[in-house]
Amino acid sequence: MTEANSGSDVLRPITIAGALDALGGGRQIMAGATWLMRAPVRGEAPPKAAVLIGSIPELQQISIGQDQVTLGAGVTHTKLAEALAGVPALKGLVTAASRAANPPIRAVATLGGNLCTAAFAAGDLSPQLLALDARVTYATKDGTQDMDMSQFLAARGNLSGGLLTRVRIPLGNFRSAHARLPLRKAGDYPVAIVSARMDQNESLMRRVRIAVGSVEATPRRWSGLEAALEGQPYDLKAIADSAGSLTNEFTGRDGVEADGWYRTKVLPALVRQVFEDLSMQFAERP
Ligand SMILES: Cc1cc2nc3c(=O)[nH]c(=O)nc-3n(C[C@H](O)[C@H](O)[C@H](O)COP(=O)(O)OP(=O)(O)OC[C@H]3O[C@@H](n4cnc5c(N)ncnc54)[C@H](O)[C@@H]3O)c2cc1C
Structure with a gap:
């Protein structure tokens, strides 16, 4: 039985x-x-x-x-x-x-x-x-x-x-980070999410993966931003600028907790947050 x-x-x-x-x-x-x-x-x-x-x-x-x-x-x-x-x-x-x-x-x-x-x-x-x-x-x-x-x-x-x-x-020698934006009127749900993983080799960003959640109905990779950053030196301003110029890859969904345009607008700030976190993690890596 x-x-x-x-x-x-x-x-x-x-x-x-x-x-x-x-x-x-x-x-x-x-x-x-x-x-x-x-x-x-x-x-x-x-x-x-x-x-x-x-x-x-x-x-x-x-x-x-x-x-x-x-x-x-x-x-x-x-x-x-x-x-x-x-x-x-x-x-x-x-x-x-x-x-x-x-x-x-x-x-x-x-x-x-x-x-x-x-x-x-x-x-x-x-x-x-x-x-x-x-x-x-x-x-x-x-x-x-x-x-x-x-x-x-x-x-x-x-x-x-x-x-x-x-x-x-x-698993590998990479590091990963996750940033989310909850709003009070959204309760516990985040209105936008950015997750990232990368490796760093001779100060260059390698195997960059970036995924976006809550902006569209289904989470997906941010392929344009991944391609723009792959092999580049780590430069937080350049990373955020690239994100800002590529948010049009996403069409934000309208919802009671946030309008679609707002969800895409906050993405560069979330990208900045995850890459700041990644940089700190690499600084601590043995
Ligand atoms: C107040 C509140 C706030 C929340 N905030 C967040 C948040 O900020 N971030 C976040 O990520 N989530 C959030 N959630 C969602 C929460 O994480 C999900 O409700 C939860 O992950 C669902 O898991 P569960 O085990 O309770 O699934 P269930 O409610 O048991 O099932 C959910 C669905 O999945 C199916 N299912 C479950 N397990 C399997 C399986 N192994 N194989 C196939 N089908 C399966 C069920 O049939 C059902 O259709 C929130 C939920 C609540 C209630």
């Missing part, structure tokens, strides 16, 4: 295979439930039948190796931030996980729930994982699919009947 049935419309599997078997019949995966239980606030019906995935040990695993970090999809924001606090390359991810939302939400909201909520544009973890070249594993009854973050974000609205099981992040 691999499953404990905790009610006619709620199943609590203890294996990934059990969870995949339990999906169907209109049941929805429920992790921390911080998004699902606010369905009425969004004018949506709450789920009538659920598959609770919090008792699957594999989804709670965190493995920190020489070359790669692997995170189970059920890891909460709080646990993620605690576990990775000693990994210098992933400071940006630790910042994202420890600044998102508020402490009670972070204690239960999971990595998988944050990445799988296609309707939520303001997620902190997706842009950071884009910048870190992370890959995700999505399991269905037909097998598992390995996707990079861009592929996953493009596909996630159409994925069903499966389970995000883990996220893998390659």
